[in-house]
Amino acid sequence: MERPLERRAATRTAVVWEACRRRLEQAGPDQTVLDIGGGTGGFAVRVAELGHRVTVVDPSPDALAALDRRAREHDVAGRVTGLQGDLAGVSELVPARAADLVLCHGVLGLVDDPGGALDVLGGLLRPGGALSLLVGQHHAAVLGRAMAGHFSQARDLLSATEATASETVAGADHERRFTADEVRGLLAASGFSLAEIHAVRVFTDLVPSALLDLEPGAVDGLLELERAVADRPEYLTLAAQVHALATR
Ligand SMILES: C[S@@+](CC[C@H](N)C(=O)[O-])C[C@H]1O[C@@H](n2cnc3c(N)ncnc32)[C@H](O)[C@@H]1O
Numbered sequence: 001m002e003r004p005l006e007r008r009a010a011t012r013t014a015v016v017w018e019a020c021r022r023r024l025e026q027a028g029p030d031q032t033v034l035d036i037g038g039g040t041g042g043f044a045v046r047v048a049e050l051g052h053r054v055t056v057v058d059p060s061p062d063a064l065a066a067l068d069r070r071a072r073e074h075d076v077a078g079r080v081t082g083l084q085g086d087l088a089g090v091s092e093l094v095p096a097r098a099a100d101l102v103l104c105h106g107v108l109g110l111v112d113d114p115g116g117a118l119d120v121l122g123g124l125l126r127p128g129g130a131l132s133l134l135v136g137q138h139h140a141a142v143l144g145r146a147m148a149g150h151f152s153q154a155r156d157l158l159s160a161t162e163a164t165a166s167e168t169v170a171g172a173d174h175e176r177r178f179t180a181d182e183v184r185g186l187l188a189a190s191g192f193s194l195a196e197i198h199a200v201r202v203f204t205d206l207v208p209s210a211l212l213d214l215e216p217g218a219v220d221g222l223l224e225l226e227r228a229v230a231d232r233p234e235y236l237t238l239a240a241q242v243h244a245l246a247t248r
Contacts, residue, residue: 007219008212011204014223015230016105016243017046019198020132023101023245024050027130031100034124036087037107041067041080044103048076055081057090087117090124099124105134109176118190122248131192133244134200136177139237144205180236183244192246198230199239 024031024047031052035044038056040063047054048071056067064082071080085093087107102124111117121131138157145154178186180197187194203225212218229235236242
């Protein structure tokens with residue numbers, strides 16, 4: 001049975017995990033999966049537990065060591081490979097056009113050239129393969145800054161024009177965020193066809209954790225709510241993250 005902390009963490013990842021799992025189920029057994037910037041393997045190990053082969057590419061040796069430990073603890077070390085490297089150089093580490101599914105979660109906002117990065121990711125996919133892209137969403141960042149009392153940071157983000165909406169704002173963290181329209185535009189420019197787009201963490205980041213601890217069943221209720229709005233486009237502007245599944 002999941003512990004309370006794990007169940008709360010599930011409210012942050014459930015929508016993305018369930019979309020990836022559906023895609024893997026539709027595509028069949030023994031898929032080849034690449035997780036670019038996969039970190040300590042929170043997703044990669046779960047994918048390997050479904051019977052697929054996963055290669056994680058990440059620049060952090062510490063993350064790769066944790067990935068290795070996690071894979072061994074879950075008895076999937078034989079299906080998980082960690083490679084040290086970054087998105088820009090990934091084509092030199094893994095074969096071109098060989099992956100059934102490429103995960104790029106929480107990484108596009110860290111690179112200098114998101115459009116170029118999507119071109120690289122597209123080159124890793126076999127024909128008909130899919131990209132799972134997860135990015136921070138611009139408008140929720142404005143709300144988040146305001147809710148935390150950082151009103152001038154919220155104003156700086158708010159007054160960014162659509163063209164500069166994804167620019168890093170001074171004093172904030174260094175992750176670039178995107179609007180859902182920017183995600184659609186970037187994917188189209190790199191030759192992807194959008195299959196699904198999801199609103200992720202619409203409520204989870206706004207609900208005080210004390211409330212979840214106090215109220216029995218609150219975590220399950222929150223999870224159901226997140227699932228209920230994930231496919232509703234009107235919630236994309238409120239979502240902390242946007243998740244896209246796209247093929248090429
Ligand atoms: C926010 S974490 C996301 C980890 C994981 N994908 C997840 O969703 O939980 C960002 C990860 O990207 C890695 N990273 C940072 N810059 C990168 C780059 N240029 N190329 C590939 N990975 C990068 C970091 O080491 C870190 O593990």
